[in-house]
Amino acid sequence: MLAAPLVLAGGTTASAAACNMTTGPHQRQVEQFLGRPVDGRQSAADCQAIRAFQAQHGITPTAGYAGPLTWQTMNTMLAQRAAGKNPNRDGRCPTNVGRVACVDLTRQLSWIQDGATLAYGPVPVRTGKAGTETRTGHRKIYYRSINHWSTIYDVAMPYSQFFDGGIAFHSTTKSMWNPPGSGGCVNMTSTDAKAYWNLLKNGDDVFVYGRKPGT
Known part of the structure; x- marks a missing residue:
């Protein structure tokens, strides 16, 4: 629609x-x-x-x-689409840390894996635009807020799971392919953000790599 x-x-x-x-x-x-x-x-x-x-x-x-x-x-x-059900074919997201949420900025994809086993996804995401890029690196979820409200952007951020300063997984009503991108967060559909909320917890690993086209 x-x-x-x-x-x-x-x-x-x-x-x-x-x-x-x-x-x-x-x-x-x-x-x-x-x-x-x-x-x-x-x-x-x-x-x-x-x-x-x-x-x-x-x-x-x-x-x-x-x-x-x-x-x-x-x-x-x-x-x-080409990623299919094997998004970590190139092995860039670590498989030796237990449960980890992977974010590939280049393909604008995220998924959750348990070791080398795919637990959820891959799903399209909307990451930071030029100037507010989603930072790469290995992080851990440290704060979760199911009905979070951003005082910076004055907007709701449901199912927020923060893993790098003010950067979080959270749902949005925008298309995952809506340019130019977010303020740094990893935007997801409500369905996927809720699934991430149910699958992840404080202390779980997050690994972000690649580079978003246009940034």
Whole structure:
């Protein structure tokens, strides 16, 4: 289901904005991702399909242009699909610490493993944007607050589990592919954040690695 129409400057909704009929630099890749005829030329139907994808994930302007941000979002989705049920194939998240929550910034994925055994996930996450990047390294959960309220951002952070200063796992209502990213926290869907809450506890390990595209 698509998100509600985005409101642009002047009060115009994205759904009412004119489609950008210019052929974008990632036209072929975007057409292929969306299952459109791959001819590398923008059409009205291409534009509508791209615009629907952009509206669903909060990519602005929602004009149907196959630009770098839209393709970056799709490319991240493809990397997540390729991970399948073996997200730690490269062995970068440690397997010798018992239960650990892994966060791969490059693929914007997280999962929980018990040693080498996958316990939950992988699931898409939304990490820090440029300037408020989610810090890499090996940490431990030290504080949990199921109905946390951020006094910094004046926003609810349900199922918060803090592991690095003010950085926490917590749920959000935004799309996991909504750019540019969070203020540093690892955003999750409500379902996944609740599962993490039930599976993790204070003292459990968290390992963050990689680099988010665009940061």
